[in-house]
Amino acid sequence: MAKKRVPDWLNSPLWSSPSEQHRFSSAVPEPPEQPPSPPPLTIKQDPPSIQHSRTNHNHNHNAIAIATSSSSSSASTSSADENSHSRQAQSQANLLAELSRKVIDMRELRRIASQGIPDVSGLRSTVWKIFLGYLPPDRGLWSSELAKKRSQYKRFKQEILINPSEITRRMCNSGNYDADEVKCETRGILSRSQITHGEHPLSLGKTSIWNQFFQDTDIIEQIDRDVKRTHPDMPFFCGDSQLAKSNQEALKNILIIFAKLNPGIRYVQGMNEVLAPLFYVFKNDPDEENAAFSEADTFFCFVELLSGFRDNFCQQLDNSIVGIRSTITRLSQLLKEHDEELWRHLEVMTKVNPQFYAFRWITLLLTQDFSFVDILRIWDTLISDPDGPQETLLRVCCAMLILVRRRLLAGDFTSNLKLLQSYPPTNISHLLHVANKLRVQPV
Amino acid sequence: MVLVLALGDMHIPHRAPDIPAKFKSMLVPGKIQHIICTGNLCIKEVHDYLKTLCPDLHITRGEYDEDSRYPETKTLTIGQFKLGLCHGHQVIPWGDLDSLAMLQRQLDVDILVTGHTHQFTAYKHEGGVVINPGSATGAYSSITYDVNPSFVLMDIDALRVVVYVYELIDGEVKVDKIDFKKTSTSVPAL
Numbered sequence: 001m002a003k004k005r006v007p008d009w010l011n012s013p014l015w016s017s018p019s020e021q022h023r024f025s026s027a028v029p030e031p032p033e034q035p036p037s038p039p040p041l042t043i044k045q046d047p048p049s050i051q052h053s054r055t056n057h058n059h060n061h062n063a064i065a066i067a068t069s070s071s072s073s074s075a076s077t078s079s080a081d082e083n084s085h086s087r088q089a090q091s092q093a094n095l096l097a098e099l100s101r102k103v104i105d106m107r108e109l110r111r112i113a114s115q116g117i118p119d120v121s122g123l124r125s126t127v128w129k130i131f132l133g134y135l136p137p138d139r140g141l142w143s144s145e146l147a148k149k150r151s152q153y154k155r156f157k158q159e160i161l162i163n164p165s166e167i168t169r170r171m172c173n174s175g176n177y178d179a180d181e182v183k184c185e186t187r188g189i190l191s192r193s194q195i196t197h198g199e200h201p202l203s204l205g206k207t208s209i210w211n212q213f214f215q216d217t218d219i220i221e222q223i224d225r226d227v228k229r230t231h232p233d234m235p236f237f238c239g240d241s242q243l244a245k246s247n248q249e250a251l252k253n254i255l256i257i258f259a260k261l262n263p264g265i266r267y268v269q270g271m272n273e274v275l276a277p278l279f280y281v282f283k284n285d286p287d288e289e290n291a292a293f294s295e296a297d298t299f300f301c302f303v304e305l306l307s308g309f310r311d312n313f314c315q316q317l318d319n320s321i322v323g324i325r326s327t328i329t330r331l332s333q334l335l336k337e338h339d340e341e342l343w344r345h346l347e348v349m350t351k352v353n354p355q356f357y358a359f360r361w362i363t364l365l366l367t368q369d370f371s372f373v374d375i376l377r378i379w380d381t382l383i384s385d386p387d388g389p390q391e392t393l394l395r396v397c398c399a400m401l402i403l404v405r406r407r408l409l410a411g412d413f414t415s416n417l418k419l420l421q422s423y424p425p426t427n428i429s430h431l432l433h434v435a436n437k438l439r440v441q442p443v
Numbered sequence: 444m445v446l447v448l449a450l451g452d453m454h455i456p457h458r459a460p461d462i463p464a465k466f467k468s469m470l471v472p473g474k475i476q477h478i479i480c481t482g483n484l485c486i487k488e489v490h491d492y493l494k495t496l497c498p499d500l501h502i503t504r505g506e507y508d509e510d511s512r513y514p515e516t517k518t519l520t521i522g523q524f525k526l527g528l529c530h531g532h533q534v535i536p537w538g539d540l541d542s543l544a545m546l547q548r549q550l551d552v553d554i555l556v557t558g559h560t561h562q563f564t565a566y567k568h569e570g571g572v573v574i575n576p577g578s579a580t581g582a583y584s585s586i587t588y589d590v591n592p593s594f595v596l597m598d599i600d601a602l603r604v605v606v607y608v609y610e611l612i613d614g615e616v617k618v619d620k621i622d623f624k625k626t627s628t629s630v631p632a633l
Contacts, residue, residue: 187569214473
């Protein structure tokens with residue numbers, strides 16, 4: 001039986017010197033049979049050619065000026081730093097150009113954003129909001145949409161994050177409550193009054209607000225514990241400062257409201273990890289208004305992001321077609337398609353069940369396996385890819401496996417498992433390039 | 444929103460076998476933050492039972508209590524309110540508002556909880572509020588045989604207290620409530 005050969009592009013010298021030259025080629029991803037990286041000197045030719053083809057799109061002359069100036073600066077040296085700077089400036093210019101249009105071309109924006117969003121002027125925050133369906137493509141509608149959603153969140157907070165004492169007080173106040181101005185006796189028997197709707201704190205009735213409140217307390221405690229443990233190394237999230245405490249409060253509120261609005265999945269450990277990068281990006285938006293409403297924005301974006309992944313969190317669906325097991329199987333299949341030798345070694349010979357490592361990769365969207373900065377970069381691609389976050393995530397996971405294939409092939413069960421459960425730091429753009437390549441690989 | 448359970452005068456096992464089943468079914472652990480007990484439990488088993496409901500338990504000594512280590516009076520602060528606890532057999536005449544007001548001024552508390560009369564009462568006076576949760580088992584008292592089981596649950600929320608009175612009348616649990624507020628001065632405005 002002929003063993004499927006490792007495709008040439010996997011063994012190419014591309015891996016020894018990661019380069020981003022291909023990014024400046026045409027919009028269609030190049031087929032893998034093409035020879036590897038063009039030498040770095042050609043970079044100065046590429047940007048002008050792109051500009052020509054895109055002048056129709058790009059009415060912003062500033063972008064061309066920036067690009068040509070950056071390309072001329074990159075021609076003088078060919079170090080990787082310069083390349084990435086110019087690439088960043090280029091992509092920032094492109095993004096700003098795209099975002100300044102009246103109606104945003106989503107496809108174009110996706111293409112630019114999947115190459116990485118530079119960490120300036122709230123670009124990432126705005127772009128993520130667009131892709132997660134929070135901001136519509138038509139810029140004219142932004143302010144009305146934002147106002148609507150933010151006031152909706154405020155209502156949620158008022159209705160949901162309220163304790164039963166408050167509710168009973170409001171119910172009383174709606175009645176004839178004049179005990180504030182009491183019948184000026186200064187001593188005597190206190191008058192008893194009837195309770196409203198049979199509501200008292202020890203009530204065991206199913207519809208009793210008190211009973212529901214107590215049933216929710218254990219979820220609230222769980223959320224509280226998890227939020228306190230989120231990213232303990234980052235002062236933004238953890239510590240005694242006022243900032244950390246208010247951020248934790250915001251995270252808790254979002255998770256509690258989500259749990260109450262979704263009785264089907266409530267809260268599952270790990271949702272706090274998925275929430276953290278979103279909140280970080282939105283809260284650090286330089287625009288003050290956006291930062292002030294970051295809690296509301298994060299809530300809606302979190303709902304949207306999780307909507308594709310909800311089934312992974314529902315325990316009853318674990319074994320079904322949409323559950324986490326089947327997603328892991330799909331990852332396995334993907335690996336088998338692209339690198340059968342590695343697949344066979346991992347699953348058949350060393351018997352490393354993908355559930356041992358892929359479960360955390362998939363349910364937590366890789367937040368536990370990379371540094372925070374890397375997570376933001378990976379999520380740029382995840383969120384902006386037109387295939388959708390679930391598909392892209394599987395490709396990224398597959399790429400993660402392929403990148404360490406030499407070590408995996410040389411290892412046994414224990415070392416492979418250790419390697420995969422604490423994934424070594426790697427060049428992220430390299431990783432995403434491989435993931436991208438997996439998209440066009442023929443079956 | 445702090446829930447405080449006030450009860451007492453169970454007189455188990457001498458005058459009553461146990462707290463009524465309907466009360467016990469409502470008193471589940473995890474809901475109540477503090478328990479204050481006026482006294483006359485009388486045995487350790489009742490103490491242990493109350494401890495399972497809530498770890499923060501305060502008891503004062505009644506004249507029939509078998510554990511002599513409970514204090515005669517106790518004061519504690521919950522939220523913005525100062526609560527005082529005393530069994531009440533020391534205050535003569537038993538259940539008299541003026542004498543209890545004297546005790547309240549001595550302890551310097553906003554809410555005084557006493558028992559011994561086995562009758563639920565809630566009085567206010569210039570110095571504060573006096574609450575008697577009655578007898579949780581309906582045991583007969585030194586004064587009367589006609590006693591309904593009762594206890595009190597206070598919901599302390601910032602400057603406002605809602606007192607829920609639970610009574611077992613003819614085998615049914617009846618709940619009433621009493622509201623009062625405290626102004627920012629030390630004297631409750633009622």
